[in-house]
Amino acid sequence: MALKSKVLIVGGTGYLGKRLVKASLEQGHETFVLQRPEIGVDIEKVQLWCDKLLLSFKKQGARLVIGSFNDHRSLVEALKQVDVVICAISGVHIRSHQILLQLKLVDAIKEAGNIKRFLPSEFGTDPARMTDAIKPGRITFDDKMVIRKAIEDAGIPFTYVSANCFAGYMVGGLCQPGHILPSRESVTLFGDGNKKSIFLDEDDIATYTIKTIDDPRTLNKTLYLRPPANILSQREVVGLWEKLIGKELQKSSLSEQEFLNIMKEQDYAEQVGLTHYYHAFYHECLANFEIGKDAEEACVLYPDIKYVKMEDYLKQYL
Template identity: 50%
Template structure:
């Protein structure tokens, strides 16, 4: 396997920390961007130092400092953004657009993976409000990437099992419910605050429309991940759920 210089943005997050470990395990020269705003977050600091002890290179750069971002991009060949989708609204959008601008100016990054990892926004033009904003913003980032002629890969994970399986897709919990389960389909499950409304809207697309399964893979250079990496041993749902028994 060809080795690359890989920069992970958001490397201390839920997904980012796993990407850092995987990159190191594959033998890539791995850089982890950390922001000066890390402040007094001792857990993140210790995680960064753990990455460093494993061979990662820590790079300090502010996402609000274009010059420092460009200087960082000039050191690497691949950039993976793993910014949290929980904070994706507008602020996260602007930060990712800043990454695109810095990559474009640096001119040497061969591949950019933006922070998506959910449902494919290109298939969600019919999405309901207010959750539609999630897909619209991702498409705005895609448009900027493609207009800048940056090599890219979009990853659609179609919902992470660790979030959607253990809790049986219930709102506001990551643990399996013991006494009651809401079944989305009888019209009586109501969304109150904005986060709930967004979540219920997404569930409508997933469970009513089948947006995770009702399409063929292969258009526009799409590839099925399990075919690209046949060596990965996948865990079946039955086995995965045994840990919660």
């Protein structure tokens, strides 16, 4: 039996990062979590929370390794202890933040010279398919392509994970921005509500991601997470909820132009986020294509993984 890779999670205390740590440990990998001393130095409560979470990882069997984006040598030394690096730095709508940190990580990986797989912080819409995205939201896709170019120019082995819509952000609010709990009274549909999107439980995203790191079939490819039962329209998500509560919601509709008009009234960060809703729910950007060569579909590669269907996911809100 082949030895499992040693895995370093960067951003391990974040929303997806903590799930990646858990999945890596569950799948038997020697798991390292980057402990960044600069995180939360001026925010005591955040620092305390991060410290507690890091200690809980240690109790579960993970190893903490200190490394700072302000200290290139410390990053290189951390990387030399592992085989695979997964970056889960949370996405923020400040161009100079995530892109610069990941470029520093790419430089450190290149110098370390021992990393056999790097998974950058993507996990959403495939940026390679979003060249026509509208501004200002396209900045996040452009940034991810900058990272991809740096990775490939450096000759670093990679896997890009396209996980589409996180259920915690989308399904709980019936796909409505700013909502995290499903209403029992009403819902606003994007247009006719019939454009298909793809939804995943965040723990499943982590499970699939870790599954791929030692798989030669996904080396230097994009891994698409497209569970067949979770390729749903907003109207279908609403229908699942209505079935569970035994009640039909009052529905209104927001036209494409009305959505754009509302978006223009928001601040920059809100506009960036709403752009993703716009392309997913008016243009069906997540489900309007077939994956081609240089890509794999996770559910085909790993049929043994029993992913959470959105019908079951919604039951937690009853």
